[in-house]
Amino acid sequence: MIGDGPFATSAGPILPGIVFPMLEVGDISKSFPAVKALDGVSLRVEAGEVHGVIGENGAGKSTLMKILAGIQPPDEGSLSLEGVPYRPRHVNDASEAGVVMIHQELNLVDDLSVAENIMLGREPRRFGVLDFGTMRKESARILGEIGATIDPRTRVGDLPVAQQQLVEIAKALSQETRVLILDEPTAVLSERETTLLFRLIRRLREQGVAIVYISHLLPEILELCDRITVLRDGRVVVETTPADSDADHLASLMVGRDLVDVYPPRMPIESDTRRLTVSGLTVPGHAVDVDFDIAPGEIVGLAGLVGSGRTEVAEAIVGLRPISAGEVRLDDEPVRFRSTRDALHRGVAYVSEDRKGRGILVDLSCIRNTTLPNLEAYGRLVPHRRRERAATEGWIERLDIRCPDARSPIRTLSGGNQQKFAVASRLDSEPSVILLDEPTRGVDVGAKRELYHLIAGLAEKGLACLMISSELPELIGLCHRIVVMRQGRTAGVVDGPTATEESIMRLAAGVEDHAA
Amino acid sequence: MSAGTNTQVGAARGWRLALSALERFGVVIAFVALFAYNAITQPDTFLKPENLRNLLNQNADIGVIAVGMTLVIIAGGIDLSVGAVMAFAAAVGMLTMNALFEGGGNETFSVVVGLATGIGLGAACGLLNGLLVTMGRIPAFIVTLAGLIGFRSVTLAIAEGGEIRAADGLTALQSFGRGGIDIPGVVDFYNQPVVFYWNILIFFAVVITGQLLLSRTRMGRHFIAVGSNEVAARYSGIPVNRVRTWSYVIVGACAGIAALMSMTRMNSVSSSGVGHLAELDAIAAVVIGGTAMTGGRGRVWGTMLGVLILIMISNMLTLADVEVYWQGFVKGVIIILAVLIQRGRAN
Structure with missing residues (x-):
């Protein structure tokens, strides 16, 4: 080579x-x-x-x-x-x-256009003022070179993350x-x-x-x-x-x-009751007519390309997005949560894919993060600090979190350990359903394995788990069933043990449609 | 060789520790240094119990507002309307008191109802601010700027631009302002006990309550979480709007308490003078005390020291015969210095 x-x-x-x-x-x-x-x-x-x-x-x-x-x-x-x-x-x-670096966390100015971002700091000028024409033309050329079909006039904040990344690459290449x-x-x-x-x-x-x-x-x-x-x-x-x-x-x-044993063995589902049933769920602009259900103890995967509406469905279930049609049933009883708080009170927890932005509070300590969603349990007005600490240390032990001091800010930990705390904070109120959105993103192999075992362990205790992931091997390795979404709709359901990456991708990319 | 490197590493660590201590406790050091400087240079005037007492008494109202301001800033907001709300609450409180007393009401009853009206009105103004910020989705800066202009204007209109005095014969108000507790052993030049007025004690009580609220209660935890990252707080199931609204109610109630303090101290309400620029002094104290303007991080005890530092600077400059016009300049410099020293903690 x-x-x-x-x-x-x-x-x-x-x-x-x-x-x-x-x-x-x-x-x-x-x-x-x-x-x-x-x-x-x-x-x-x-x-x-x-x-x-x-x-x-x-x-x-x-x-x-x-x-x-x-x-x-x-x-x-x-x-x-x-x-x-x-x-x-x-x-x-x-x-x-x-020497140019493209960060994991993108470094773009949301409020400027794509062209302005690409040319940031090296803006072409004419007669002392910005030459928008040249900026646009030059950006369009670079974007074209990398095969991105993005209008250089778009505001960067309005682009999906994947396209923002392409803008970042274009910016690097323009130098x-x-x-x-x-x-x-x-x-x-x-x-x-x-x-x-x-x-x-x-x-x-x-x-x-x-x-x-x-x-x-x-x-x-x-x-x-x-x-x-x-x-x-x-x-x-x-x-x-x-x-x-x-x-x-x-x-x-x-x-x-x-x-x-990267993936733990799948436990059989014994009950035929349904803990969470989603039927005909429509989230304006993101998902139409989505159906799936989860039994107690079951791990259901939610696959689909980025932008297929997976996250939005989960967010709608816990009340973070409006639902325009359809129904969510919890233990066969129709529910419509008004907020994450409402959902948590009823035992439905959601762990966001955006760990640092939404999952945890990076500046607060591990203890504060762990108990925040469930603070009532530690005292109505005045949280009992010793009990909070004990609970946090309990989670550190149960989830095998590497954390030298529970009082130190959570940002000092590695991504995998932060993620475990994000999960722990949602588990602290003992929910009966947990929706995990890309729980292993940015987490190394060792920590991934631990998270898989953690999730399987939760399911074994009767928790209904929904796992959203872009990594097909982990869905195949872990889930009982995998629901595949395509362009906001459920494209099909495959059985976990027999699923292949190809069978999922065919559904996700819509290959089956042409065959039919 | 290796010993040399170790010493260097040790020295570097020492510096880092010293720097982080300066960042964290700079406000304490500044307070102690200023106090010592004043005490040494003006031993006969500054250290006199009645001087200290008077300094505290004159600024206790700003101090109470600053405590509320600390909480609202930690929760990610700001309240520019506090000074105007204080004047509004004082004016309405005084009018209520006078009306009750002149209508033949019991004197104590009139005073108590009048003062309570002021606090309640302050909290109500805070509730209005909070609802406009959360439900109305208007930036706090704009809402409370409008409040600053609006509430002051209403107050001026009520008092026709002048002063509202306590009704003749209403002596209970003034006696509350002059009342307090004698601290045993503290006597003035004539060997008379120095009374520490209720206002001073209220100030310290509010500081303690505020600090406990922040560091020990669920509400305080929610303030920090919302100020630190509102979206993550919402995803954690915190009722963000309710929490933010509460922070404005609390700072409003603090403005109401400050109104009470100014009423009892002055026995009258000047519609233009009460609470004038209080918002800026309060924010200055918060910043000097080490609270981040971006929210999520701060401390009430720091603000208390910030208030005391501002008091001592004015006192120092006055005693040193510095023209009053220059005092603002010095305060400005102190604020910038405070932020520069404490900035390291954020990074």
């Missing part, structure tokens, strides 16, 4: 005429008050190479990327670009040097880019958009851009990358190539032990 591109080089002895790697990271270390985030990490990325960086949450990937992008300086070690020392002190230094860092770029993309993105990345590789690609999704890492560096606990465990490795091997390298 390596060595057949025009830019491929070998380190070789120091000779005149040697070609330096595009990006070289030498022995970088970085400590924070509590942890050593990076401990002597080295990395070489050649021009025209896609270099995958993988590791569990907390392995040091984000810190490494922040150092590359000039957001944080390293404590020790060196960086160089084509043999020239590179010491960014600021994000602007990095982008001037041609002279030598090193492109992509942090979990496909987390918010649909299958089709992912394919487009990969095509784009491959084209950039051909143009000689060095690409650092971070992802939790091992199949895509194997598909896309030329070389793969595995980080664990702030150190490089191994550098390998897709040819020398497979997903299981990478996963065990990341975790540092073999991963067995």
